[in-house]
Amino acid sequence: MSLGRRLAIIGGFVGAGVLGVGFWFARERDRLGDRRLFNLKPDEAGLNGWVKIGRDDSVTVAIPRAEMGQGVQTALAMLVAEELDARWDQIRVEEPPESVVYRNVDILIDSLPFSPEESGSVVEAAHWIAGKLGGVLGVNATGGSTSVRDAWLPMRTAGAVARDLLLRAASRKAGLPVTDLAIVDGEVRKRDGAKVATFGALVDSVEGLAERPPPPLKKPAEFKLIGKPLPRLDILAKVTGRATFGIDVRQPGLLYAAVRNSPTFGGEALGFTLKQGKLPKGIEKVVIVPGGIAAVGTSWWKAERFLDEGVEVKWQPGPAPGLDTPGLWKRYEDLLENGEPALTRTLGTVVTTTSDRQQTLTAAYRAPYLAHTTLEPMNCTARVGPTGVEVWMPNQSPTLMRLAAARTAGVPQDRVSVHTTFLGGGFGRRAEVDLVRQAVSCALVLPERPVQVLWSREEDIRHDCYRPMALARWRAVLEMAGDKPKLVSVAKRQVAQSPSEQFPVRTVGLPAQKQPEGNAVENPPYAFPHYQLDAMVADGVVPVGFWRSVGHSHTAFFDESFIDELASALKKDPFDLRRDLLVGRPRHLKVLETAAREAGWGTPLPPGSGRGIALRASFGSIVAQVAEVSVPDGRSIAVKRVTCAIDCGPVVNPAIVRAQMESGIIYGLSAALFGEITLTNGRVEQGNFPDYDAVRLAEAPVMAVHLVDSGATDIGGVGEPGTPPIAPAVANAIFAATGKRLRSLPLRMADG
Amino acid sequence: MISLSVNGQVHEIDVEPDKPLLWVLREDLNVVGPKFGCGVSACGACTVHVERSAVRSCSFAVADAVGKTVVTIEGLSQDGQLHAVQRAWIENQVPQCGYCQPGFIMATVALLRENPKPSDTDIDDALSNICRCGTYSAIRRAVHRAAAILGGAP
Numbered sequence: 001m002s003l004g005r006r007l008a009i010i011g012g013f014v015g016a017g018v019l020g021v022g023f024w025f026a027r028e029r030d031r032l033g034d035r036r037l038f039n040l041k042p043d044e045a046g047l048n049g050w051v052k053i054g055r056d057d058s059v060t061v062a063i064p065r066a067e068m069g070q071g072v073q074t075a076l077a078m079l080v081a082e083e084l085d086a087r088w089d090q091i092r093v094e095e096p097p098e099s100v101v102y103r104n105v106d107i108l109i110d111s112l113p114f115s116p117e118e119s120g121s122v123v124e125a126a127h128w129i130a131g132k133l134g135g136v137l138g139v140n141a142t143g144g145s146t147s148v149r150d151a152w153l154p155m156r157t158a159g160a161v162a163r164d165l166l167l168r169a170a171s172r173k174a175g176l177p178v179t180d181l182a183i184v185d186g187e188v189r190k191r192d193g194a195k196v197a198t199f200g201a202l203v204d205s206v207e208g209l210a211e212r213p214p215p216p217l218k219k220p221a222e223f224k225l226i227g228k229p230l231p232r233l234d235i236l237a238k239v240t241g242r243a244t245f246g247i248d249v250r251q252p253g254l255l256y257a258a259v260r261n262s263p264t265f266g267g268e269a270l271g272f273t274l275k276q277g278k279l280p281k282g283i284e285k286v287v288i289v290p291g292g293i294a295a296v297g298t299s300w301w302k303a304e305r306f307l308d309e310g311v312e313v314k315w316q317p318g319p320a321p322g323l324d325t326p327g328l329w330k331r332y333e334d335l336l337e338n339g340e341p342a343l344t345r346t347l348g349t350v351v352t353t354t355s356d357r358q359q360t361l362t363a364a365y366r367a368p369y370l371a372h373t374t375l376e377p378m379n380c381t382a383r384v385g386p387t388g389v390e391v392w393m394p395n396q397s398p399t400l401m402r403l404a405a406a407r408t409a410g411v412p413q414d415r416v417s418v419h420t421t422f423l424g425g426g427f428g429r430r431a432e433v434d435l436v437r438q439a440v441s442c443a444l445v446l447p448e449r450p451v452q453v454l455w456s457r458e459e460d461i462r463h464d465c466y467r468p469m470a471l472a473r474w475r476a477v478l479e480m481a482g483d484k485p486k487l488v489s490v491a492k493r494q495v496a497q498s499p500s501e502q503f504p505v506r507t508v509g510l511p512a513q514k515q516p517e518g519n520a521v522e523n524p525p526y527a528f529p530h531y532q533l534d535a536m537v538a539d540g541v542v543p544v545g546f547w548r549s550v551g552h553s554h555t556a557f558f559d560e561s562f563i564d565e566l567a568s569a570l571k572k573d574p575f576d577l578r579r580d581l582l583v584g585r586p587r588h589l590k591v592l593e594t595a596a597r598e599a600g601w602g603t604p605l606p607p608g609s610g611r612g613i614a615l616r617a618s619f620g621s622i623v624a625q626v627a628e629v630s631v632p633d634g635r636s637i638a639v640k641r642v643t644c645a646i647d648c649g650p651v652v653n654p655a656i657v658r659a660q661m662e663s664g665i666i667y668g669l670s671a672a673l674f675g676e677i678t679l680t681n682g683r684v685e686q687g688n689f690p691d692y693d694a695v696r697l698a699e700a701p702v703m704a705v706h707l708v709d710s711g712a713t714d715i716g717g718v719g720e721p722g723t724p725p726i727a728p729a730v731a732n733a734i735f736a737a738t739g740k741r742l743r744s745l746p747l748r749m750a751d752g
Numbered sequence: 753m754i755s756l757s758v759n760g761q762v763h764e765i766d767v768e769p770d771k772p773l774l775w776v777l778r779e780d781l782n783v784v785g786p787k788f789g790c791g792v793s794a795c796g797a798c799t800v801h802v803e804r805s806a807v808r809s810c811s812f813a814v815a816d817a818v819g820k821t822v823v824t825i826e827g828l829s830q831d832g833q834l835h836a837v838q839r840a841w842i843e844n845q846v847p848q849c850g851y852c853q854p855g856f857i858m859a860t861v862a863l864l865r866e867n868p869k870p871s872d873t874d875i876d877d878a879l880s881n882i883c884r885c886g887t888y889s890a891i892r893r894a895v896h897r898a899a900a901i902l903g904g905a906p
Contacts, residue, residue, distance in 0.1 A: 069849030069885045231845060238850030239841045240834070241785025241825035245851060248784040256779070301775040302768075375789050375797060375851045375884045424787070424851030425884050457790045655845060659890070663848055666886025689794040689882060698876035700888035 031154040032161060032214070033101035035206075038062050039094060045203040047165050049101045050158035051080055057200035059084065059186070060092040064102035065151075066142040066396050067234060068426035069663070070719040071656035074232045075148050076155055078652055082225045083159030083218060084166075087186035090199070093233055095420055098398065104141050106150035141397035143431055143546060145619035145717020148652055152715050157214045164215050169205040170197045220650065229655030234422070246394035246421045249381045251450035255284060256300035257442050259455055260307050261292035261463040264682035265541045266318030269293040273312045286311060287445055289438040289453075290408075291463070296442050300454055320541045321682040325469075328679070329366070332471040332538060335495045336364075339536035343516050347523065348530040351488055357480040358488070361569045362473065363562055366744040367554035369677035370467035370547055371692060376424020377460045380439035383450040388415030389440060390450075394423035396431040400507050404433035408440040427667070428546030432465050433507050461692050462684040465503075465545025466677055468538075470496035470520070472558040476566055485570050489530035494558065496520055496551070497544045498537045506543070520551025524559045525588050525617060526581035542679070548667055552618040552724040557672075557745060560614035560728030564735060574732060575601050575613050587710045588615060591645045592624045594708050599626035599643035608632050609640075612732025614725035621648035621716030622708075625665065625725040627701070629733035635749050639669060639701045639730055647708040648716035657718050658705040664722020665703060670694040672727035676746050754818050758783060759827025769815035773807075774798045776814045777824060785825035785854045789882070796881030799855035800824045806862035825854035828861065837861050840898035848885035855881050860895050869899050 033049015040046050043055040050062045061077040073093045081091050096102055163183055170188040171178040174196050181188055181196060188196040197205075220226075237243040262268060269288045279286070283297040283306050293313050295303040381392040382405065389409045395401050398418040406413040423430055435453060442451040455463070472495070477488040500517040504510040516535040523531065547553060567577040575596050582589045592615050596602075599611060609630040616623060628641040644661045651657055674693040678685045686692040727745060735741050740752030756763050758781055765780050777783040777800070786809055789797030793811040800809045801823040802816075828835045834842070837860050847853045856879060863870060863878040870878065875895050883891070 067849075069847075071848070231842075232847075234850065235842055235845060235847055238847035238853050239838045239857060240829065241854045243850050245787070247788060250782060250784070299771075299775065299779050301771055301779070373884060375787075375795065375849070375882065377788065422851075423849060425849045427884075454788070457792075659845070659848060659887070662889055663886040666888065667884065670884075688792050689790050690792065694882045694884060695886070695888075696876075696882060697879050697888050697891065700886070700892075703889055 031101055032158060033099065037099060037101065038096050043203065045206050047162035047206065048158050049096070049099065050155055051084065051162040053166075053199045053203060055200045055203050057090060057186070057198050058092050059086045059090045059199060060094050062096035062102065063093045064096050064140055065104070065147045066394070066420055066423050066426060066430070068142070068396070068423035068430070070147075070660060071232055071653065072142065072147045073234055074230065075652045075656055076151050077233060078225050078230060079151055079155040080159035080162070082223055083156045084163045085183040085186065085224070088225065088230055090186045091233065098140075098402065098418070102140050104139060104146055104150050106146040107139065107141050107144045139397070140399045141431065142426070143396050143428060145621075145719040145721065149620060149715050149717055156217050160215050160217055164212060165206055165209060166199065166202055168209050169202045172209070173197060173202065173205045226650070226652050227654065230653055232656070243422050245376050245424045246379045246381065246392065247376055247424070247454060249392040249421060249452060251381065251383065251392070253449050254381070255296050255298065255446060255449050255451045256303055257294045257296040257439070257451050257453040258300055258303035258307050259289065259292050259294045259438060259453060259459060260313065261459055262315055262318060264318040264321045265323075265543060266320075268316045270314045270316045272314065275310050275312060280306060280310060285442075285445055287442050289441040291434060292438070294438060294442050294453060296446060296451055300452070304456060318541060318682065323541070323682045324680045325678040328469065328540075329471070332469070332495045335536045335538055336471055336473055336493055339495065341534035342514050342537040343521055343533070343535040345521070345523070345533045346531070348528060350530055359478045359480070359485065359569075361476040361478060361565065363565050363743060364471065364473040365558045365561060367470045367557060368675065368745060369469045369542065370671050370675045371461045371464040371677050371686070372425070372427045372429035372547055373461065373689075373692065373694065374423070374425030374427060374429055377455050377457055378429070378435050379452060379454040380435040381450055381452040382436070382439035382443040383448065384409055384440065384443040385448050388417070389443070390417050390419070391436060391439070392419045392421060393436060394421050394426070394430055395436070396423070396426050396428070400431065400433055401436045403508060404436045405440050408437050409444060427548040428550070429464065431546060434463075457689070458687040461677070461686050461688065465499070465543040467547030467553055468497040468499065468544040470494065470554040472555070474558065474562040476569070478569060487529060487566070487570065489532075490528045491532040491534075492558070493534045493536070494520070494555070495536045495538055496554070497540050497542065499544045499546055499550065501537060502544055503546070517551045519549070519618065520555050522552070522555070522618070524563070525585050525615070526563070526578070527583035528581070548664070549618060549720040549723040552616060552720070553668065553671070554745075556614065556616040556724035557727045557731070560616065560725065561731050561743065564612070564728075564732045565741065578613070578615060587647050587712060588617065588622050590710055591615065591622045591647045591708050594645035594706050595624035595626050595643050598645065598704060598706050599628070601626060606630070608737055610733045610736025610738070612729045612734070612736055614728040614732060616721070616724040618721045618724055619717035619719075620714065621646055621718060621721040623661070623721045623725055625729045627726065627729035627733045629730055629737055631734060631737050631749065634738065637673065637730070637734060637747060637749065639699070641702045642726065642729070643704050643706070644722065645706045645708050646718070646721065647710050647712065648718050648721070649712040649714050651707055654707055657707060660718040661705045661722040662703050664720060665726050666695050666700060668723040668726035669701070669730070672730050672745060672747055673699070674746055754814065756814065756817060756822065757820070758822045759824060767814060770813050772810050773800065773802075773812045773814050773817050773822065774809035777809065783824050783826055787851055787854060789852070794882070795852070796859060797852050797855040799858040799881065801858060801862060804862070804865060806859045825858060828857070835861065836901040837864070837894075837898040840894040840901060843897060844890050844894040846887050846890040846894050848887055852881060852883045856883065856891055860898060863895070864899055864902055868903050870895065
């Protein structure tokens with residue numbers, strides 16, 4: 001079954017919610033993998049698909065996920081090292097070959113359009129089917145904060161199986177009963193501590209040993225490495241300049257390509273003329289590529305300049321060349337009033353009240369389009385030769401890159417190999433296939449020459465797949481009980497384009513499924529007497545994609561700002577109201593209370609300063625943040641301090657969890673303070689950091705991260721959950737500091 | 753032909769004099785530690801030293817480096833010993849994606865040469881580079897630590 005067909009099934013299944021159709025499933029294949037699978041070199045022995053040992057005593061762990069800064073190489077290697085009882089300094093990591101063994105099952109389950117707390121037979125059946133589909137389909141992707149969640153059992157199992165195999169090998173070699181042996185600090189020892197064999201000495205001894213069922217995994221109390229802040233494996237390369245990012249790929253005969261994409265979304269280059277009548281020295285070809293035009297030559301810098309000065313391009317405009325941001329907001333407002341919801345959800349029971357003392361509280365919030373601006377601009381290197389296509393690329397899904405490369409080159413997928421380099425940031429942008437299509441298109445006309453396509457920062461910002469702009473209107477009904485207002489019901493209508501609708505269409509060509517993006521419609525954790533959600537999906541030619549925390553990034557702002565407004569209306573402290581509404585949510589409550597306590601909630605601050613709190617559960621983890629903000633002159637916003645609490649279940653590496661929380665906060669803060677992509681005449685107005693800025697050292701708050709242990713055994717993600725709460729925490733702090741309620745992102749005092 | 757000294761080695765190269773130093777390093781000399789991030793001197797990923805001072809090499813014509821010494825992240829270690837700033841970066845586990853770090857490290861080395869004990873405000877002013885992973889608090893700790901290592905006192 002082709003990948004397109006497989007994804008079509010998922011798309012159809014997810015989109016239409018078809019659960020009763022009798023799919024045929026292959027038996028879920030073993031995720032352990034064959035001993036010969038993992039790139040074995042002469043001095044190495046494979047123990048299963050995830051682990052091999054070398055004569056130099058090294059243990060190499062397969063890391064099929066993209067290292068984009070989130071520490072995935074380190075965290076995944078720790079899972080194997082723990083069960084294998086390896087020493088941390090023995091551990092190496094390596095990208096494994098393409099295989100279904102390395103699929104990411106969790107990312108499919110996460111893509112289902114349910115709120116995480118929903119249960120019942122329909123949801124369970126959907127999870128089961130997605131798990132089975134994941135098993136058969138084998139999509140290798142890094143995203144959705146799923147990597148550790150997905151690997152938690154299979155990679156620990158791989159470590160345990162490897163340990164069992166090495167013990168049996170040592171037993172056979174030394175003629176000792178296996179029950180007398182143990183692995184301690186990365187070598188096989190007798191129970192009395194005497195050394196029996198190093199791993200390196202067992203390279204030739206595993207051959208011929210039978211497969212056995214996996215031994216039981218360690219209990220958390222037995223963990224020696226998991227839970228410790230072990231040093232990251234990628235640091236040395238990254239402080240010496242030796243880490244190879246996509247832009248650093250150097251293959252013999254390498255050519256560089258610069259690109260101009262269609263000024264309007266969805267447009268194409270129809271043709272071009274050379275202003276000088278011929279190509280200048282150093283430029284070898286001008287190539288029309290999907291979405292634009294590329295100049296290929298011996299210098300990227302020269303190719304860039306040539307595109308600016310030497311080529312006239314005839315463009316076929318996209319379908320909406322007149323698009324502008326004010327017009328889009330008008331359409332969104334119309335949809336908010338009159339649109340047909342693609343999803344409606346109701347929780348609680350309607351309370352009919354006879355009181356004539358009802359009040360309505362209404363507030364509308366806006367979030368703009370956002371670009372990702374990974375610091376490494378978008379790039380891909382490809383070579384087309386007689387045997388197939390080779391791709392080197394910082395990417396978040398080798399499976400999708402392979403499919404796109406194969407289709408562009410017109411070859412079967414097994415003729416494409418994809419090498420994933422370090423990613424200079426990913427944030428969701430590098431799951432897209434636009435760059436691989438352009439690189440392969442260039443390589444096709446220059447056979448046997450590797451071509452490195454690199455976009456300028458301007459191309460990156462103007463041709464992103466953006467975080468959707470979104471509009472929401474919350475409405476609460478209150479009634480007066482005596483002199484105290486009481487909450488009767490809340491309802492939200494929300495409008496946004498849907499990355500879940502667009503992504504499968506543009507990456508694999510599936511038919512569009514009109515559905516809101518799942519993260520955008522997750523329910524708030526609060527026990528409202530009655531809650532109704534109407535989610536409208538906006539059409540649009542503006543490409544929207546997965547931006548760190550996806551729909552949570554705007555919905556958390558809408559929901560957590562409104563809770564604060566509700567607190568004002570109910571004359572309650574924002575922290576107290578949240579606490580009151582977290583009925584039956586002990587984990588959320590503990591996280592909220594930890595953040596508040598550690599931030600000194602309620603203690604006095606200087607005039608012009610304030611604290612704001614926000615809570616959001618996402619990707620299996622619960623995060624609360626308290627921002628301390630000062631608005632000294634009534635105009636400029638300074639975020640002084642952020643206190644963050646997270647419950648992500650079992651913690652693999654606490655140093656990485658803390659780093660990811662800080663990272664998510666800064667990423668979200670850049671957006672909250674500066675991030676705004678606007679359109680005029682169908683074009684993005686921003687182009688580089690001077691007009692699409694990011695938080696720098698001078699604006700970075702002091703941050704404190706607290707890990708909350710609730711005893712939960714389900715493991716949560718950490719790459720994204722730090723981002724959603726920061727914008728509402730800052731907006732709520734601004735209200736506390738100034739009395740001004742800012743309901744649009746980015747936060748600007750002039751809007752108040 | 754122009755003559756360029758990079759990391760202690762002199763290269764004779766045939767390039768346009770207005771080609772930015774960044775692209776000469778990356779394309780003509782295969783020195784890829786300095787990174788391209790914006791091309792307009794806004795993000796600092798391309799920071800290298802020219803005559804021991806930090807410059808943003810994406811906006812620095814190669815002609816202006818002729819006759820001067822250029823040092824990149826690759827040339828920072830001496831005799832196989834990591835520079836104190838690199839050691840402080842490792843101690844504090846600073847990098848996440850790592851793409852901006854060569855620029856931050858080179859800017860920090862130059863800062864500490866001019867100002868061996870910078871205050872937080874000095875650091876804010878001197879290190880205006882962008883890190884999209886948000887490693888700023890680790891960077892701040894590492895700069896202070898490097899100052900302590902170099903000064904022999906905390």
